[in-house]
Amino acid sequence: MAGPAVGQSRPFVPAPDLPPPASMRGTWGWMRTNLFSSPLSAFLTIGSIAFVAWYLPELIRFLFIDAVWTAPDGALCREPGAGACWAYVSAKLSFFTYGAYPRDQVWRVNLVLGSGALLALWLLWPNLKGKGTAAVLFFVVYPLLAFGLLTGRTPFPLPVPDLASIGTLIGWAMGFGPTRIHGDVWQVIGTMVAIPILLLVGSALVLMRHARLGVPLLLFACWWILGIAWPMTRLTLVGTDLWGGIFVSLLVAAVGIVFSLPCGVLLALGRRSRLPVIRFLSILLIEVVRGVPLITVLFMANTMLPLFVPEAWSPDRLLRPLLGVALFASVYMAEVVRGGLEAVPRGQYEAAQALGLNWRNMMLLVTLPQALTAVIPGIVNSFIALFKDTTLVAVVGIFDFLRAVDVQRLDPAWAGPTISTTGYVFAAAFYFIFCFAMSRYSLMMERRLAAGRKR
Structure with missing residues (x-):
């Protein structure tokens, strides 16, 4: 094949990419880049390894191998050579978690912490939908309900709307009359039915970006809950002390x-x-x-x-x-x-x-x-x-x-x-x-x- 004519430039052909040197690849390449890139880095790496090798076995021995996991009191934990006393943590875990909160009422604390964790997860998890509803529930409804659960009282005096009429209508629709069942029962039924409906409708409106209608409904449902639901449960009052x-x-x-x-x-x-x-x-x-x-x-x-x-x-x-x-x-x-x-x-x-x-x-x-x-x-x-x-x-x-x-x-x-x-x-x-x-x-x-x- 004839070469290019005299005076005609050769076409540019880029050179193929060469692989990185063997010393920069694999585990040794990573260690050289991150752990031994300079004399100071090498000194700190070796010093850290020596520190961990010196103290880590003793720490593992104290925390796990020689630890006391079950004991009725601290006698076993005071014996020579005893490690961490996890039996103490197990025995005092209730006090560490709730303080002096009445032990027969700690379900209220668990309910508040659990519901708060779920709402926070809803808000913080990027792929979950309905952030507007989660925000209303977390920042408006949840604090009021948590206060009512933890203390056993409403945060402020509330005029309570009468729901007996709603319950009476439900009773008539089911074929009962107010003479068959006491009116207070119908008020409870009306409350339990009306509140979820208002919460669902309000949340749907917020999701549909009708916040001017949805937020008042959610607040009104919260008002009913605080005014009726908590007094009906007759929770024990627990002071913040x-x-x-x-x-x-x-x-x-x-x-x-x-x-x-x-x-x-x-x-x-x-x-x-x-x-x-x-x-x-x-x-x-x-x-x-x-x-x-x-x-x-x-x-x-x-x-x-x-x-x-x-x-x-x-x-x-x-x-x-x-x-x-x-x-x-x-x-x-x-x-x-x-x-x-x-x-x-x-x-x-x-x-x-x-x-x-x-x-x-x-x-x-x-x-x-x-x-x-x-x-x-x-x-x-x-x-x-x-x-x-x-x-x-x-x-x-x-x-x-x-x-x-x-x-x-x-x-x-x-x-x-x-x-x-x-x-x-x-x-x-x-x-x-x-x-x-x-x-x-x-x-x-x-x-x-x-x-x-x-x-």
Whole structure:
């Protein structure tokens, strides 16, 4: 075959891609890249391996091999060579979970925690539908019902609509008359039938984006439940002074997390407001609360908050630290959100204005979604810090989980150094599991939200 003519360039043929060197492939390549990429990295890797090899066998021996799993008291745990006393955790688990809550009423706590976990899963699981209904149930209906279940009373006096007429109509339709069955029974039947219907219809309307009709129906159904269902069950009144343990720690953390994000967004927007009064008040609140420790805020809420309201309206002893924790978390969240707002390019604001969006729609549809997505690590970091800071409510007399562990180690029947250590190991595992789960969920959401921006 003749070659190319004189003066004619040869066509460009790209060279085939060569495989990476053998030293960069497989297990050894991964170790070289991640563990031995530099002398400092190699030193830290070898030191960490030596540390784990030195302490891990002893830790396994203490926690599992030599551990005492069953015992009537702490005598076996005090013997020489005994490891972790898991029998102590098993014996005190009820107190660690519920505090002094009456043991024959703990089903109420279990029902509240279980339903809250299901609603939270509904809200947080990305692929589940009906987020609007879940939000209404979680943020409106659930708190009121949880309060009624846990305390045995309604959160405020409610005028109760008479449902006897509904029950009477149901009775006539079934062929009975009011003379055959007592009218109170028909009122119960009317309540049990009307409430699910209202909840279903209200939820359907919310799903169909008719919130103006659905939300009032859901609230009205909740009104009926609080006004009739709880009084009919005749629940035993349980004061908040008996609440404690894991239950209270989760309650304080949930209240702080739920309120800190929306309040933090409002404070961040207020700090950037063009209205001098709103901007000044927002900056003043953020700087004052952020400039003092959480313990100070808790003491202020516990001691001074009742002084600013009439004695009849004095907040409950548990409500005071809840307000303090929510306020403290909100001001820190405000700065995290403000950082996200500053990261949104100015061109996004100009594009939204060019489309004719007003300030409200611009914030809800353009600015806040981008700002909150950019600061997901900071938001979750604040949530994790808040969850761990719930232990500080013990300084104002709230019996949280760590306080319950600390008190029970003074029991003479379970006194001993390994017993106390086991209680604190159990508490550390509890906090680690929840904090680690939040961090994993944060990474998952970061990957999902960043998928559309990757190039």
